[in-house]
Every structure is written in structure tokens, then in C-alpha cells.
Amino acid sequence: MRVTTFLAARAARTHRRAWAAVFAALAVTSLLLGALALALASAGLGHPRVARYAAAPLVVAGDQHTRFTATPWGSEPRTAEAGLTERVRVPAAALGVVRKVPGVRAAVADAVFPVGRAGRAAVGRPWTAARLAPRAVRDGRAPRRAHEVVVGGAARVGARTVLRVRGIDTAYTVVGVADGPRDAVYFTEGEARRLAGHPGSLDAIGVLARPGVPTEELAARVRAALDAAGARSVGPRADGDAAGLRVLTGNGRGAAEFLDAGPARVGLLELLGSVAATVVLTALLVVSSTVVQALRQRAGELGLLRAVGATPRQVRGAVGKEVGRVAVGAALVGAVGAVPAYLALRGVLDARGALPAGLELPLPPWLWSAPLVGAVVTVLMARLAAVLAGAGAAKLRPAEALREAAPGTARKVTGLVLLLAGVSSAGTAALQSGAAAGAAAGAAAVTMVSACALLGPWIADGAMRVLGAPLQRFCGPAGHLAAANCRAAARRSGAALTPVVLVTAFIGVQLSAGATLTHAGAAQAQEALRAGLAVRADGGLPAGAMERIRGVPGVRAATDVVPGTVVLARRETGEPRLDRLLVLGVTPQRLTRTLDPGVREGTVRHLRPGTVAVGADRARSLDLRPGATVSLRFGDGAPARLRVVAVYERSLALGDFLFSRDELLRHGSRPDGARVLVTVAPGGDRTAVAAALAAAVPGARVETSPAPVRVAAEAQALTEVVTMAAVSVIGGCTVIAVLSTLSLIAFGRRPELRLLRLAGAGRRTVRRMLRLEAAALALTGLAVGAAVATVPLLAFSLGVARTVPHLPPVPAVVIVAVVAATTGAGTLLPARAVLRGRYPGSGATGG
Incomplete structure (x- = not known):
């Protein structure tokens, strides 16, 4: 033991320059692995932010997951699960069930819907739900009549404001200004339910507890009461889905507010995992080649040690301790640098807006030790390389050390x-x-x-x-x-x-x-776009807007385009998989005049509820042609068996599936993302047509250079x-x-x-x-x-x-x-x- 320690110490001092190169490579490897470990740990602890329901210890919401069970070859049945990004609602009858649960001080219904306010997007809610945040009136009073509202941000009490909801403009009186978000608009409970447009169902129920009632105990009571009443999420679900209501507590309450955050966290974990696997392989190759090369340069010295009586075990031990000393110091230096590296990555993600709204990636104090995992992996890599190199060095004979051995x-x-x-x-x-x-x-x-x-x-x-x-x-x-x-x-x-x-x-x-x-x-996307104008409006376009747009002189064609999501259940080598896909809903009339998907087979003129067009790559993988049927789940989990009417080429831009706009909106909760693409007739004046469109659809914005449609x-x-x-x-x-x-x-x-x-x-x-x-x-x-x-x-x-x-x-x-x-x-x-x-x-x- 003392001999190997002595040899390792002398070699480390003698070959400082050679080990400096190895030290730098190991430090960077440790930094990279440590930053990835910190990112994976933070994403693993990630959750949707709790904002609207911060004052409610419990939230009752629909089941925002869909499931698919399959039996792999020679195995037990397995179930895959995927998050849904469209609202799964709660039946209104569940409100009365929750209110009767012992320990419940109040059960508050919540409904959220898009509002157009003064040319910008806002969010509408009932004022009764403001107590769940909680929000208070900073100036004025709460709304009492249907034509009264409380708004967030700067406003004058008593002023009249025109709000657009579901394409309809209505004048309201501002009776109060609330603290909190500037884009919030609060209505009376009855008016909010009317404007939300889904009578008989709620977005969520916030539960306030009586003093002294533990959250866990109250959650169990509410869960039992809902199960006893047979309360289930609104809408049909695919076979195997557990469509019961969910009782959310703690950080889970944010899932009822930020629907995209949960699926985005899963996608982030998958992305980081794939990157980490590639990084580990690359780092292993870099570390092993650097360590082996450092020892290979000393083949003569190691051969001389063998010549003067050093045993193979002593040579291996000296090499291992020598590499270990360098690796431990370099790994610790890299672990320290991993923290600012991760913070820099977070800064870039925030600056680019790459993270979805509402996704929290926490960094508790104990998580700062995650880079030590990268340091340990780096040391293990170096020791593995040292074992391999030491095994070869221990077998060296002095004569072999004087010449370069031929590769075997x-x-x-x-x-x-x-x-x-x-x-x-x-x-x-x-x-x-x-x-x-x-x-x-x-x-x-x-x-x-x-x-x-x-x-x-x-x-x-x-x-x-x-x-x-x-x-x-x-x-x-x-x-x-x-x-x-x-x-x-x-x-x-x-x-x-x-x-x-x-x-x-x-x-x-x-x-x-x-x-x-x-x-x-x-x-x-550039090839698909045929339109020269686009029309959109916060709060939605009014009823009959499409007919008015198509009737404007100089308009050749107009297509309403709505983004959405679907879930595809499939088997991969027998394993169940659920793929969440971004798709488009369109009005098929003269579609190729405004947005040409590059139809290969069939025709998109037959696109209507109950039918679908499929991208060529997806059609090939699923063996689909016009006339075939495909089973999908919409963004709210509702299953559908659709007939294929067309196969198209440009799926990278337009997504794997094209639906009828009406069918996609039937299963979506965000119609404000729609826009109408307009093609000007040959010889028409684009500027004049844009002015005529603005006059025909009051409150709408007309884009004279519309961006190409790209779902991803x-x-x-x-x-x-x-x-x-x-x-x-x-x-x-x-x-x-x-x-x-x-x-x-x-x-x-x-x-x-x-x-x-x-x-x-x-x-x-x-x-x-x-x-x-x-x-x-x-x-x-x-x-x-x-x-x-x-x-x-x-x-x-x-x-x-x-x-x-x-x-x-x-x-x-x-x-x-x-x-x-x-x-x-x-x-x-x-x-x-x-x-x-x-x-x-x-x-x-x-x-």
C-alpha cells in the first residue's frame, strides 16, 4: 500500500503538465454532468404553479389524463398515461355534494373564459372565485348586477368598457378595481356562467376548510363523498380511462389552472433524459481516451518500473491512485461550476420563452447537492479508464515499452x-x-x-x-x-x-x-401558405364573421384555422404508447386556395365532423388510406373513430392530422387561438381588401403579412x-x-x-x-x-x-x-x- 501511494505521489508531481490536460477534461465533464443532474432533478420536482387557487387547500377538478392499457409480448398488462391539454370539466351537481361534506367552510365554483378588452386578451372569471386566490377590491366594490365588472390593473371606477366574449361585444360598467393580474376581469357568478358557454359544468371547485380541519382529512372526506355520489368528469372517455373527479392538494392544485404545464414537464424530462444519455456516452469516450493517452505517454516509465521489480498489482494500484487524485479534485471543481451553468441555462430558457406559462422548476436548498452526482459519475468514469489502462500497463515488458506495439x-x-x-x-x-x-x-x-x-x-x-x-x-x-x-x-x-x-x-x-x-x-409552411391576409380578434370573431369576410369584394377564399391537440394510442413492440400530437382544425371550403396541405390522395373538400385528413408519414406508419378509419382521442380525452378522406404531404408544418374546425372546437376550450386566412382575388388591391375586412368585422385585427402556419x-x-x-x-x-x-x-x-x-x-x-x-x-x-x-x-x-x-x-x-x-x-x-x-x-x- 505504501509503495503504490509513493509511486502515485511521485508520478503526479513529475507529470504535472500531462495531468493538467486530464484535469481540465474531467472538470468540464463533471460540470456538464452536474448541470444535467440539477436540471433533471429540478424538472422531476417541477409542477404547475399555484396562483388562482393559492388560498384554497383543496381543488376539485376533472381528470386531465388519458390512459391506454396493452399487454406486451409474454408480459402482464401495462398502462401508459398522457396529460390532456384541453379542459376536462366538473359537473355542476358536484358543487352541492362538496358543500355538504363536514369540515367544508365554502365550496366555490370557478369558470375561466377568454375576454377581449381594449384590443388585448384578458381572462374572465366569477367574482366569487376571486376569494380562492385571494383577491380583494382595491378601489370600489364587488359586482352585483349582470352589467357590472371588477377589473385588474389601472381603471377608473364608474367607467364604461366594451368587452368581447365568444365574439359578442357587450358594454359593462367598472364598479371596482382588484389587486392581482392586470388581465383579469371579474363578473357576477350568473353572468360568468352564461359567458363561459358550458351550462351544467364547471372548470373547477375551490374548497375552503373550516378552522382546525386538516387538509389530508378533508381531502379524504371530499373524495369519499364524490365517489359515493358517482360524480365523474364531464364527457365521454376512452375505454380504460378512470373518469372520476380529482381532489388536488398542495402543488397539485396548479394542474387545474395551467393545463399545458404537466405535459410540458413530462416532455422536458424526456428531452433531458435523451440528452443526458448522449452526454454520458460522449463524456465516457472523452474521459477514457484522455486518461488512456496520458498513461500511454509514460509507457517507458511503466515498463522500467516492471523491470526493477514492481509487481503488476503495484503498477495497477499506482495508476489507479494517481488517476483518482486528479479525478476527485477535477470533479469537485466541475461540480461547483455546474450551478452557474444550470442557472445560465434557466436564464436562456426564460429569455426565449421556451418554458410554458405556469411551469415551476423549484430549487430547494437540498437540491444544490445534485451536481455531486455528476462528480461521482466523473470519478467513476476516470477510475474505469484507469482500470483499463492500468491492466494494460501492468502487462508491459521493458522491451515492449521502448516501441509502439501494433494494435491487436x-x-x-x-x-x-x-x-x-x-x-x-x-x-x-x-x-x-x-x-x-x-x-x-x-x-x-x-x-x-x-x-x-x-x-x-x-x-x-x-x-x-x-x-x-x-x-x-x-x-x-x-x-x-x-x-x-x-x-x-x-x-x-x-x-x-x-x-x-x-x-x-x-x-x-x-x-x-x-x-x-x-x-x-x-x-x-411557406409552400402551404396561399393567403395574403389574416383576420383575428381577442375574445373570438362574432357569429357570421366568416360569411361577411367571404362577402367582402376582392376576397377569393377564406379559411378559419384553429390549433388543437389529439392523443394517439398505439403499440410499440407490444408496449402501450400515447403520443400527444399538435393538429389543426380548418373550414374545408376552398381550403387549398388559402392553405394548401399538398394532398396526395383523396380530397379535403370532404372534411367534416367524423372525418380526418392524415399526414403522409403518419398514414404510412399506421397503414392508412382514404376510406380507412383511425381511432384517436381529442384534447379533452373523448374517443373518436374517424374516416380518412385525404392523405397530405406537408405534415411537418400543419401537423399529422387535419380536422373540421367545428369538430376540433367541440373538444377544445381555447377558441381564441383561431384566425381566418384570406386570399385576395387576382388583380385585387390587398390594402383596400384589408380595409374592407376591418370595416366588415368590427374589433378584428387584419394582418397584411400573415405568418406561415406551423403547429410545432x-x-x-x-x-x-x-x-x-x-x-x-x-x-x-x-x-x-x-x-x-x-x-x-x-x-x-x-x-x-x-x-x-x-x-x-x-x-x-x-x-x-x-x-x-x-x-x-x-x-x-x-x-x-x-x-x-x-x-x-x-x-x-x-x-x-x-x-x-x-x-x-x-x-x-x-x-x-x-x-x-x-x-x-x-x-x-x-x-x-x-x-x-x-x-x-x-x-x-x-x-
Whole structure:
């Protein structure tokens, strides 16, 4: 034990420069893993924010989940669950049941609906529900009559205001100003129920407890009373759904208010999980290659230890302790840096608006220890690399340490197997979509990079056979030396090649996967848009607005477009899956004049309630054609069996399904998201038509340059931010790995460079030789990395976007520049001391 401790301590002091490179790589790895651990832990604790029901210890709401049960092959039945983003309501009769429960001081009905107020969107509620927040009148009094309202923000008591609800303008008198949100409008209870438009049901019931009644006990009583009364969520549900009402307490109360937050949290966890898996694979490759290279440079020293009597166990122990000392310090430094890295990521997400409204990602004090998980994983990675390297070092004989051993056949076979596995697994990216497909492509790229790490010597040897002739022919003595060095030290060249391939392939896959989806979706959206104008209004368009719009002179066609969601239940290798999909509801009359989905089969003219149009990719995966039927669940969980009337191409922009607008609104709670796309007749004056539309539909806004319709534009913001953050940090990690590996190799080559100088090579010749070696390494790494990235990217882009991979010019130039700069710096900077020295016969400057 004392011998190994002594050897480890002496080696750590002697090889400080070599271990400094390893320290930097391990610190960045720990930082990245720690930030991801903090993000995953915070998302795992995430929940919808409690705002409107902060003063109510209990909230009774509809079941906002849908479930699907299936029996995998040779297993017990399993159930998948997905959140619903459309309101599932509570029957009004449940209010009387809750009020009779012992311990309930008050049960307050709540109904929330969109309101147009002074040209901006607002939220309407009954004033009785304001006590659930609680909100109080700051000026004036509560509303008592149907034509009276209390508003949030700045307003003058006694003023008249015109509010638009469900497309109808009505004048109200402001009788009070309430504290709280500026966009709130409070009505009397009866008026609010009338304006909400769903008589017989409520959005939620807030429950206030009597003094001294524990929340858990009261929740159990309310739950029992509702079950005894047979109270269920309003509307039909799919088989297997538990459609009973939910009694929410604590942080769960926010789920009754922010419907998008719960599903968004699940999506965020899945995204972070896929990124974390790719990061761990990448970090393992970076750490192992850096540690192994640091020990490989000392093969002579380790062989000498064996020659003077050190046992294999002592060598392994010394190597393990040496790596452990460096790893622990580096991991702790990275863990400290993980906290500001995570806070920076949160800042970017907030600045970009990538997180849905109402999603809370808490950071309790005990959660700040999460980066230690990343530190532990980093140390374990380093120790694993040390075990592998120490096992090889313990078997060294002194004679073997003096020469570079040829790579074995087992290494070659393993590399080929991994390469084939990576190529075959890249095809799974074609079966995924969006972020999942990008993560699958990244994982396939990492597998292929691992294969290239094992096959590095053979790749380097083959590359130098190709590049050797031009180097020798056109680059003089320096070219002869560079080609000879690379061929003679194929194992060393292969080790230097691995991180270059890694940084090229990984960043290329991650950037190109997202860019391909964005580019293809934007192109489809631009091709689909035929309209030159769009009409929308906060609070909805009035009844008969479509007829008035179509009757305006100069209007060729008009289409009402409403966004929504559906849930698709399916089996994947026998496992139940529920996919939440973004879709559109449209009016089919002359649809292709305003929004052309690129119909391949059938016709969208037959689109009406009970029918659906399907995107080509989804139709292929479900084996659907016009005339077939497909089973879906709407955003409120209601099941439907729909007849397919058309198959269309532009699903990346318009979503996987097109519905009749009326049917989608029947199962949706947010009609204020609609807009009418208008195409001007040939030869018509767009400005004049826009003015006529504004006059025909009072209170509406007319957009003269409507944005293309893209259902996933907002959903991709979160994926883009997380992907860019991962690419930036992992790109920095791999760049450090390139510099570390090349620096270690350059430190090990100092005796060789001194010998060249003693043999008469001048500084200029040696410097040019190193530059040519760096150029050959960068060119080979870029070529191999691009080839590695192309395989999964082709499977991903052809399967998901039906196009070739797309990478914007700026990121492509940045990748090439970073690789060139890091290979040049890693090769030339450590050799400065040798190049500055004067040696007999070498001359002052060399030649």
C-alpha cells in the first residue's frame, strides 16, 4: 500500500503538465454532468404553479389524463398515461355534494373564459372565485348586477368598457378595481356562467376548510363523498380511462389552472433524459481516451518500473491512485461550476420563452447537492479508464515499452462490430420524431465514433496512404517527415484522430438534426401558405364573421384555422404508447386556395365532423388510406373513430392530422387561438381588401403579412434551447479533449523533436512538419467525422423530413474553424520549447 501511494505521489508531481490536460477534461465533464443532474432533478420536482387557487387547500377538478392499457409480448398488462391539454370539466351537481361534506367552510365554483378588452386578451372569471386566490377590491366594490365588472390593473371606477366574449361585444360598467393580474376581469357568478358557454359544468371547485380541519382529512372526506355520489368528469372517455373527479392538494392544485404545464414537464424530462444519455456516452469516450493517452505517454516509465521489480498489482494500484487524485479534485471543481451553468441555462430558457406559462422548476436548498452526482459519475468514469489502462500497463515488458506495439486483431474486430452496430441502429432514427429522432441519431453517432476510436490506427494509416503522396511531392522535406511520422506512429495518430472525429460528428449531428427539421418545416409552411391576409380578434370573431369576410369584394377564399391537440394510442413492440400530437382544425371550403396541405390522395373538400385528413408519414406508419378509419382521442380525452378522406404531404408544418374546425372546437376550450386566412382575388388591391375586412368585422385585427402556419413552432423552442446548450457545452468538452490529447502526444514527442533538431532539421522545417501533421489530422478528422455523422443524419432526415440533411453555412464554418484551430494549437504550442532551442549544426533559423 505504501509503495503504490509513493509511486502515485511521485508520478503526479513529475507529470504535472500531462495531468493538467486530464484535469481540465474531467472538470468540464463533471460540470456538464452536474448541470444535467440539477436540471433533471429540478424538472422531476417541477409542477404547475399555484396562483388562482393559492388560498384554497383543496381543488376539485376533472381528470386531465388519458390512459391506454396493452399487454406486451409474454408480459402482464401495462398502462401508459398522457396529460390532456384541453379542459376536462366538473359537473355542476358536484358543487352541492362538496358543500355538504363536514369540515367544508365554502365550496366555490370557478369558470375561466377568454375576454377581449381594449384590443388585448384578458381572462374572465366569477367574482366569487376571486376569494380562492385571494383577491380583494382595491378601489370600489364587488359586482352585483349582470352589467357590472371588477377589473385588474389601472381603471377608473364608474367607467364604461366594451368587452368581447365568444365574439359578442357587450358594454359593462367598472364598479371596482382588484389587486392581482392586470388581465383579469371579474363578473357576477350568473353572468360568468352564461359567458363561459358550458351550462351544467364547471372548470373547477375551490374548497375552503373550516378552522382546525386538516387538509389530508378533508381531502379524504371530499373524495369519499364524490365517489359515493358517482360524480365523474364531464364527457365521454376512452375505454380504460378512470373518469372520476380529482381532489388536488398542495402543488397539485396548479394542474387545474395551467393545463399545458404537466405535459410540458413530462416532455422536458424526456428531452433531458435523451440528452443526458448522449452526454454520458460522449463524456465516457472523452474521459477514457484522455486518461488512456496520458498513461500511454509514460509507457517507458511503466515498463522500467516492471523491470526493477514492481509487481503488476503495484503498477495497477499506482495508476489507479494517481488517476483518482486528479479525478476527485477535477470533479469537485466541475461540480461547483455546474450551478452557474444550470442557472445560465434557466436564464436562456426564460429569455426565449421556451418554458410554458405556469411551469415551476423549484430549487430547494437540498437540491444544490445534485451536481455531486455528476462528480461521482466523473470519478467513476476516470477510475474505469484507469482500470483499463492500468491492466494494460501492468502487462508491459521493458522491451515492449521502448516501441509502439501494433494494435491487436481483437481491437479491430470489436471496432468493426461497433461500426456495423452503429450503422444498423441509425435506422431507428427514422422511426422517431422531433427531439427523440435527434437523440437517436446522436446516440448512433456516438456508437460509430467509439468504433472509430478502436479503428483509429487503421484509419490513420489509410488516410496517410492517401495524403502521403501529395505531402511528399509538394511539401518538400517537411512533407516527407510528416508522412513518415504519421505512418510510423499509426497508433498515436489514431489516438489524436478520435477526439477530432468526436467533435465533428457529435456537433454535426446535433446541429444538423434540429436544423433539418426547422428548415424542412419552414419550407413546408411557406409552400402551404396561399393567403395574403389574416383576420383575428381577442375574445373570438362574432357569429357570421366568416360569411361577411367571404362577402367582402376582392376576397377569393377564406379559411378559419384553429390549433388543437389529439392523443394517439398505439403499440410499440407490444408496449402501450400515447403520443400527444399538435393538429389543426380548418373550414374545408376552398381550403387549398388559402392553405394548401399538398394532398396526395383523396380530397379535403370532404372534411367534416367524423372525418380526418392524415399526414403522409403518419398514414404510412399506421397503414392508412382514404376510406380507412383511425381511432384517436381529442384534447379533452373523448374517443373518436374517424374516416380518412385525404392523405397530405406537408405534415411537418400543419401537423399529422387535419380536422373540421367545428369538430376540433367541440373538444377544445381555447377558441381564441383561431384566425381566418384570406386570399385576395387576382388583380385585387390587398390594402383596400384589408380595409374592407376591418370595416366588415368590427374589433378584428387584419394582418397584411400573415405568418406561415406551423403547429410545432412554439414547441420546438424548448428543444432548440436545450440542444444548443448541450452542443455548446459538449462541444467545449470535446475541444478540450482534442487539446488535451494532442498536448499529451506533443509532450511525449519532445525527445523525437530534439533528435530531429540534433540531426540537422531546422526550426522552420520542424515547424512546417508539425503544421502539415496538424493539417492532415484536421482534414482526416473532418472527413471521417462528416462520414460518421452522415449515416444517422440520412436515416433521420429521410425518415422524418423526407429531405437531405441541412446544416446552415455558419455552423459548418465554425466546426471547420474550431477543428483547425484546436489541432494547430494542440500540436504546435507544446513544441515551442523544442523549436526555440539551438542545437549544433541546425543553424540559427533552420531551413
